Amino acid sequence: MKRGSIAIVGAAETTELGRIPGLSQLQLHADAALNCMRDAGISMADIDGVACAGESPTSVAHYLGIQPNWVDSTSVGGCSFMLHVRHAAAAINDGLCNTVLITHGESGRSNVGRSGFRGGGAATLPGQFEAPFGGMGPTTSFTLPFLRYMKETGTTLEQLAMVVVSQRRWAGLNPRATLKEPTTVDEVMNDRMIAYPFTKPECCLVTDGGGALIVVAADRVADFPQSPVYLLGTGESVETPMISQMADFTSSRAFKIASANAFAEAGIQHSEVDHVMIYDAFAHLPFYGLEDMGFCKKGEAGPYIAEGNTSPGGELPVNTNGGGLSYMHSGMYGMYALQESVRQIRGNAAAQVEAANISVCHGVGGMFAASGTIIMGTQETL
C-alpha cells in the first residue's frame, strides 16, 4: 500500500458493549454497521465492498441490503479485521471497489445466534496432536509459551500482574470499560487460578459487542464529516494453528513479520509513535507485542510496563481503552483495538493521548497463529 493513499472515514462500535442478550450475532454486525454508516454520513447504497469475520460476508451483505463488487472473508481469528483493512486498501487502490465496510459482531457472552470462528475436528492436526491432552481453548493454549518466556527473559509474575494494573488505570478513565476499579499486583496474583501461572484478571473478559469501519481512497476524505484517519502502514502474517509448534516460545514470528512490514511501509521510527494498541487476550501479549515490534529489547517489556511507561502519563501509552483485559473482549477483539486507534487519531478517545499523531494497532489471531498490524496517522503525518 502506498503510504497515506487510503483513509478510515467511518468507525463505530455497537451501541452497547458487555452483556447484550437482546441482539443476535448478525444483528451485532448490523448495529455496528448502522452506527458506522451514520458516523461516515453515508447510506448502505454507497457501500460496494464488504469484509467481515465470524459471519460470512454473504450473510452480512444480504442482511444489510448491500450488493457488493468485492468481498473478503479472511478469518484468521481476532486480528482478521487488521487484515481486512489491509486487503481493502489493496482492493481500493486496484479499483476493485470504492467504499468498503468492515464489520465485526460477536455474541461471545450471551451466545445468541453465534456462528463462525471455531476449532477444527478430531482429524485435523490440532485435533489429533493437541486436543487429546485436555486443552480448554485460549486459556490453556495462549498461556502455554509463557513459563518458557519467563525462564529465557527473567520476566516475573509481578511484572505480568502489572500489565493488568497498568491497563486498569486506563480503563478507569473510560466510561465504556467493563472493569474500571483500580487493582493491585497482590489482588491480581491472589485471584482465582485459571491456568497456572495465569489468574483470572490476567485472562481477557468474555463479552458481547461489535464494531465497524468504512475505508475509502484518501482523495475522497473531504466528502466525509469526520477528521480523516490515514493508513500509513500495514502488515500481516500467520505462523501455526498449533501452539505446540510455535517456533520460538519467546517471540511470535507472525508479530515480527506483520509489524516489520507495517513499519517499513509507514517509513517511521519507533520514537515517532504516540500511541500503541496491542491485542491483549492475556496479560503476556503486550510483552511479546512490544518486543517483537521493536519497542523494547527481548526481556525488557516486563520492566518497561511495570515502571509505568505504558500507563497514563507514561512515555508510550498502550491499550488506552483498557484492553481486552478491562475494556471488553467478545472473542475477536481486534476490531476494538482498531476503534481505539481511530478515536485517538481523531482526538476523541475517552482517555485521549495528547498530540496523538501516529498510532500502531497490532493484532493477534488464534493463539499466536496470525497477526496484523495497521499504522494510522493524522493529516499532519502525511
Added chain:
Amino acid sequence: MIKYSLRLKYDALWLRVILVAVKTFFGADIMADLSKLSMPVATPETQHFWEGTQEGELRLQKCLSCSDTYFPPRPFCPTCSSQDVEVFTASGRATLYSYIINHRPHPAFDGPYSIAVVELEEGPRMMTNIINTPQQPENLLLDMPLLVVFRKVSEAVALPYFQPAGSAI
C-alpha cells in the same frame, strides 16, 4: 452381612489412604474419565504415528534430503519440500519446554492437570500431559528430563504421555 459391609468400608478406607500416599509421593493418575477425552482421528498422513503409539513406539519423520526431523506428520519435508522422507522410531527422551496447569474443570481429568510442550531429543516439540508426578510447579521444572509412556485411552487409541525420567512408576 453387617460385618461384611463394615469390612468393605474398612478396606475402602485403607485404599483411600494408599491412594493419598501415592498421590503425594508419586503424583496421582490425572485422568478421571478417559471416555471424555477428545480422541484423535488419524488421517492417511498420520496413520503411522497412531499405529506406532499402539505398539509402544513414538514415530517421527526424517527428510532424507536435508536431514530435518519433523513433527507433526506429513509426507514431505516442511524445510525443503522433499518427498523423500522416512518414518523412524524416536528415543522417547525429551525435556520439559513449557507448560500450564489447568485449574478449570475438565470432565476427563481429576483436579488441576498439566498441559505441556516437550522438546524431543530428536528436535521436534509436541504437546502432552506430564504424568506420574504431582501436578505442581515444584515438580514441573523447565528443562527436566522426561521419558515417553504410552497409555491406551480407548480400543483404538494410545496416547503418548511423558513422565519424569527415572520415575518409579
